[in-house]
């Protein structure tokens with residue numbers, strides 16, 4: 446009796462389970478897979494909200510689950526809509542949705558050609574996927590962004606007048622920009638010398654750019670001002686200038702075994718032990734490769750500067766010292782009667798009594814105070830707007846990075862660390878990434894004619910009020 450009653454119940458149970466499986470499993474699948482609620486991911490680069498005469502936008506789209514369905518990019522201005530890009534990606538089947546899970550779109554924005562005027566506009570990016578959500582319309586990501594269209598390049602007005610520069614020497618140009626520019630300055634051949642506002646606190650349009658013609662650049666090198674605004678519009682402007690060619694002296698440096706035995710162990714920390722090589726080979730590695738790598742370090746240090754003129758008047762020279770080598774001296778290195786190397790000396794060597802106190806040539810901020818390969822113990826001071834002084838082969842450093850120093854404050858003692866054969870100061874002046882002739886900065890007449898007179902001209906004329 447019991448078994449008879451149980452049988453229909455069991456059948457009902459099995460039927461119920463089958464029914465559940467037939468309905469619930471596909472329903473669960475539909476919910477989880479075809480009705481997924483993840484929106485497409487949209488990334489726009491650059492993130493800028495200012496667009497120029499020609500701006501490249503990159504749009505990265507991704508939808509991991511049902512795949513991308515479509516994208517539409519428009520720009521709307523004063524009720525007028527301009528389509529910038531449109532694409533659709535078909536579904537491949539009921540089960541899968543789409544197969545395009547990621548897509549990169551490159552959009553060239555040229556407002557003038559696309560009928561958009563300077564001013565504000567609304568950038569709209571709408572992306573959908575192949576999910577069955579929203580009555581088969583899919584999940585949608587909508588990005589709306591107000592952008593400013595600026596197709597006009599900045600205008601550059603040169604304020605300073607004559608610019609006489611020597612090969613290997615420095616210069617200053619004062620100019621005004623019609624709008625805020627993240628980048629402006631002087632192009633000298635391959636070198637770019639950034640200029641900055643900030644010289645006059647109340648006058649943001651006034652900019653200073655210190656620049657240089659490297660000792661090895663042609664006097665006919667192209668020199669001009671350039672500025673790029675936030676929208677990427679680029680402007681160039683010439684300014685009157687004259688580059689005087691210079692000849693630089695030659696010298697022969699004798700390399701002795703005594704010097705190599707004395708100096709090379711010091712450089713093991715920089716170039717390694719170099720087993721199986723001669724002292725001369727080690728010296729050549731130091732003189733060529735380490736010299737280059739040290740220059741890269743100096744360039745890196747001098748790529749950051751304060752937009753403040755920290756210094757005043759003439760730069761001081763190591764007191765009671767004799768010049769031992771001058772700027773851009775062409776050096777042949779002789780070992781055992783043979784010329785083994787050639788390098789250019791990018792500073793001035795000054796010798797006084799051993800371990801003489803070294804004064805800061807002018808006021809500024811210490812940006813480096815450590816050992817630096819061929820230069821030995823070295824201090825670098827930022828005088829502002831990309832002008833730096835450098836003191837090398839020191840026996841002692843008496844300042845720390847970040848510290849402000851006044852002109853003639855003692856920063857260390859002369860010595861013979863690095864690639865120096867005797868106690869002396871190697872003094873360099875640097876404008877951004879270029880070593881320049883320090884002699885100009887020691888000369889009050891040169892400074893007045895080429896630098897301070899231009900700074901004075903930039904200052905507003907004080908108007909006298911009577912009464």
Ligand SMILES: [Zn+2]
Nearest residue numbers: 792793794871
């Ligand atoms: Zn030197």
